[in-house]
Amino acid sequence: MTIKEIAKExxxxxxxxxxxxxxxGSVSAKARKEITAVIEKYHFTPNVNxxxxxxxxxxxxxxxxxxxxxxLFLELTEAIQQKVRANGYECLTYYIDEDGDEIAxxxxxxxxxxxxxFIFLGADANIYHRRLEIKDLNVPCILITDNSVTFxxxxxxxxxxxxxxxxxxxxxxxxxxxxxxxxxxxGNPDKxxxxxxxxxxxxxxxxxxxxxxxxxxxxxxxxFSLEGGYKAAENLLDKFPDVTxxxxxxxxxxIGAMRAIYNSGRKIPADISIMGFDGIExxxxxxxxxxxxxxxxxxxxxRGTEIMLECIKNPTEEIHExxxxxxxxxxxxxxxx
Amino acid sequence: MTIKEIAKExxxxxxxxxxxxxxxGSVSAKARKEITAVIEKYHFTPNVNxxxxxxxxxxxxxxxxxxxxxxLFLELTEAIQQKVRANGYECLTYYIDEDGDEIAxxxxxxxxxxxxxFIFLGADANIYHRRLEIKDLNVPCILITDNSVTFxxxxxxxxxxxxxxxxxxxxxxxxxxxxxxxxxxxGNPDKxxxxxxxxxxxxxxxxxxxxxxxxxxxxxxxxFSLEGGYKAAENLLDKFPDVTxxxxxxxxxxIGAMRAIYNSGRKIPADISIMGFDGIExxxxxxxxxxxxxxxxxxxxxRGTEIMLECIKNPTEEIHExxxxxxxxxxxxxxxx
DNA sequence: CTGAAAGCGCTTACAG
DNA sequence: CTGAAAGCGCTTACAG
Numbered sequence: 001m002t003i004k005e006i007a008k009e010x011x012x013x014x015x016x017x018x019x020x021x022x023x024x025g026s027v028s029a030k031a032r033k034e035i036t037a038v039i040e041k042y043h044f045t046p047n048v049n050x051x052x053x054x055x056x057x058x059x060x061x062x063x064x065x066x067x068x069x070x071x072l073f074l075e076l077t078e079a080i081q082q083k084v085r086a087n088g089y090e091c092l093t094y095y096i097d098e099d100g101d102e103i104a105x106x107x108x109x110x111x112x113x114x115x116x117x118f119i120f121l122g123a124d125a126n127i128y129h130r131r132l133e134i135k136d137l138n139v140p141c142i143l144i145t146d147n148s149v150t151f152x153x154x155x156x157x158x159x160x161x162x163x164x165x166x167x168x169x170x171x172x173x174x175x176x177x178x179x180x181x182x183x184x185x186x187g188n189p190d191k192x193x194x195x196x197x198x199x200x201x202x203x204x205x206x207x208x209x210x211x212x213x214x215x216x217x218x219x220x221x222x223x224f225s226l227e228g229g230y231k232a233a234e235n236l237l238d239k240f241p242d243v244t245x246x247x248x249x250x251x252x253x254x255i256g257a258m259r260a261i262y263n264s265g266r267k268i269p270a271d272i273s274i275m276g277f278d279g280i281e282x283x284x285x286x287x288x289x290x291x292x293x294x295x296x297x298x299x300x301x302x303r304g305t306e307i308m309l310e311c312i313k314n315p316t317e318e319i320h321e322x323x324x325x326x327x328x329x330x331x332x333x334x335x336x337x
Numbered sequence: 338m339t340i341k342e343i344a345k346e347x348x349x350x351x352x353x354x355x356x357x358x359x360x361x362g363s364v365s366a367k368a369r370k371e372i373t374a375v376i377e378k379y380h381f382t383p384n385v386n387x388x389x390x391x392x393x394x395x396x397x398x399x400x401x402x403x404x405x406x407x408x409l410f411l412e413l414t415e416a417i418q419q420k421v422r423a424n425g426y427e428c429l430t431y432y433i434d435e436d437g438d439e440i441a442x443x444x445x446x447x448x449x450x451x452x453x454x455f456i457f458l459g460a461d462a463n464i465y466h467r468r469l470e471i472k473d474l475n476v477p478c479i480l481i482t483d484n485s486v487t488f489x490x491x492x493x494x495x496x497x498x499x500x501x502x503x504x505x506x507x508x509x510x511x512x513x514x515x516x517x518x519x520x521x522x523x524g525n526p527d528k529x530x531x532x533x534x535x536x537x538x539x540x541x542x543x544x545x546x547x548x549x550x551x552x553x554x555x556x557x558x559x560x561f562s563l564e565g566g567y568k569a570a571e572n573l574l575d576k577f578p579d580v581t582x583x584x585x586x587x588x589x590x591x592i593g594a595m596r597a598i599y600n601s602g603r604k605i606p607a608d609i610s611i612m613g614f615d616g617i618e619x620x621x622x623x624x625x626x627x628x629x630x631x632x633x634x635x636x637x638x639x640r641g642t643e644i645m646l647e648c649i650k651n652p653t654e655e656i657h658e659x660x661x662x663x664x665x666x667x668x669x670x671x672x673x674x
Numbered sequence: 675c676t677g678a679a680a681g682c683g684c685t686t687a688c689a690g
Numbered sequence: 691c692t693g694a695a696a697g698c699g700c701t702t703a704c705a706g
Contacts, residue, residue: 002682002683002684003683003684003685004683004684007693012692012693013692013693013694014683014684014685014693014694015685015686015692015693015694016691016692016693018684018685018686019685019686019691019692021684022685024685024686025686025691025692026691026692027691027692028691028692031691031692043448045448046683046684047390047682047683047684048450048684049386049387049389049390049682049683049684050386050390050682050683050684050685050698051683051684051685052386052684052698053384053386053387053390053682053683053684053698053699053700054683054684054685054686054697054698055684055685055698056698068411068415074405074411078405078432081432090429092427092429093430095415095418111380111382113385226618226619226622227618230622255619255622255623256622258622258624259621259622259624262624281563281564282563282592282619284596285563285567285592285593285595285596286592286623286624287595287596287599287623287624339698339699339700340699340700340701341699341700344677349676349677350676350677350678351677351678351699351700351701352676352677352678352701352702353675353676353677355700355701355702356675356676356701356702358700359701361701361702362675362676362702363675363676364675364676365675365676368675368676383699383700384698384699384700385700386698386699386700387682387698387699387700387701388699388700388701389682389700390681390682390683390684390698390699390700391681391682391699391700391701391702392682392700392701393682
């Protein structure tokens with residue numbers, strides 16, 4: 001079934017059928033109705049290859065996920081895919097390693113597929129230094145779970161929570177429960193924007209509460225994965241043995257850390273308290289239940305995709321939004337005050 | 338950059354360039370060399386839309402994942418994607434609900450995108466009743482994590498473990514540790530092939546060890562998700578309160594079940610032992626570590642994709658393979674003998 | 675071994 | 691409001 005056959009059956013020309021299909025240009029109500037009827041009768045779907053060939057665009061929207069081991073991204077990816085497809089775009093997801101080069105990947109995809117836009121999950125701090133490369137992608141891009149508000153690249157939007165504030169809240173929470181010997185595990189602050197912002201938030205809170213913090217001793221960087229959390233916690237317990245509470249910058253790291261804590265013979269939360277970050281479903285199931293910061297995933301996925309669609313329509317736009325977070329109390333933090 | 342420009346620069350016609358690009362038809366060594374040089378000089382990649390439009394094929398290989406909540410599929414999907422792309426095919430992943438209709442989805446994708454083949458993760462028992470629909474897809478299909486060896490549909494291959502044997506091994510293991518009051522949680526045996534096979538394996542083992550098994554009382558069906566495992570375990574504890582060991586047909590269900598057991602005030606494994614299935618990474622991190630059956634995920638992904646590629650080359654083939662599994666001992670099973 | 679030409683199914687100025 | 695026609699970049703009989 002092609003547009004030509006639809007045209008023949010309705011008695012209109014292919015141009016008019018195309019206009020109806022794309023809801024563009026002016027078509028009489030009568031023509032629209034008749035043509036729509038035939039389209040529906042045959043469940044006709046236009047050939048995307050012909051369409052894209054003509055429009056010089058290869059594909060829908062590309063989603064580049066950096067660090068698939070971080071389950072937060074899984075929840076996000078799922079929601080984004082659904083929303084993108086519901087809006088009539090194809091959605092291609094590319095998984096790259098947490099230490100991979102998402103911009104190089106995007107450039108490759110750009111050459112091969114020419115998507116309408118790129119959605120990045122989990123991007124680097126070095127985005128700023130590579131803003132020309134992003135500009136060169138020449139289509140709307142959005143960073144989800146990050147904040148590029150200061151970048152001013154022109155085609156890079158962003159959406160995420162206020163990482164600094166959320167992390168400060170974590171420290172406040174631990175402080176209220178009597179903890180002052182706090183260790184932190186997270187990503188490399190020089191490479192991961194969210195890690196840097198969260199670390200800054202913690203430092204502000206430490207100052208506020210007059211808590212000592214020696215980054216060398218009390219911060220351990222690793223990957224956002226189970227194994228990463230495990231190793232970072234092992235390392236932290238080693239160099240900061242009197243720690244009473246650990247803040248993990250992702251739930252998946254927290255769960256990895258819990259294993260390390262158990263393996264060291266300590267109890268949670270009796271010996272060591274732990275807090276996570278993200279609020280993934282799993283956090284409510286592990287033992288003990290994880291106290292964590294929930295990022296508003298649904299909202300990030302929904303608005304992130306909407307922003308992408310808006311920017312595709314109006315390529316000169318650049319939108320930055322901040323979504324909410326909330327604290328979820330589990331039973332992984334002991335009150336030692 | 339187009340094939341036309343390459344033709345112009347080399348002095349050959351576009352037909353010859355196309356032949357070089359696709360390594361088809363006869364081309365003189367000289368022409369091949371000269372054309373290849375120019376192609377490489379410009380890093381030329383042919384426009385896939387034009388190619389596919391002409392060839393009446395839309396896309397690479399479609400992967401339909403049924404039940405994304407099951408983390409096993411995440412590990413599989415990742416490995417498959419990598420392998421598919423390494424072989425020069427595009428890879429489109431579609432996530433549908435565990436209770437969704439994967440065949441309807443495939444038909445829709447078939448109309449819209451015409452992929453070279455379909456990879457199904459997590460398929461239904463009703464495949465057999467709908468074999469004509471699968472045949473109608475008219476491209477190679479493969480079921481991963483399942484066994485369609487008896488179907489004889491013609492275009493449906495399969496790869497998976499021996500679910501019945503693996504499940505019997507689980508019961509053997511529990512029996513060796515003194516358990517005879519065994520509850521099982523899994524999928525709906527009428528709808529999920531692996532669930533049915535595993536249940537059969539358990540029943541055989543129960544007979545072998547002369548253990549009573551009342552399916553109404555001792556089996557609880559639910560979704561392959563954290564929440565599904567939680568609910569099924571709650572239900573099971575309710576109708577079979579003196580259970581000493583629970584076998585969950587997936588690790589993710591086991592983790593959900595563990596939450597339900599803890600919530601009921603019982604200890605693991607002191608009061609109730611639990612075994613999982615799949616051997617996902619997370620199983621080694623939860624507390625206590627989960628004793629489980631590890632499906633050979635790497636092998637399934639690797640061979641599954643290879644089989645798909647072979648079947649694309651030779652569409653009359655249909656391949657069925659069984660991969661290995663192994664037992665991973667955690668500390669979630671108590672010896673009460 | 676090689677090239678000119680048709681045609682895949684669409685979109686979109688352009689003309690009416 | 692509508693249609694004929696050009697053209698997007700390829701592949702592939704067909705003819706030489």
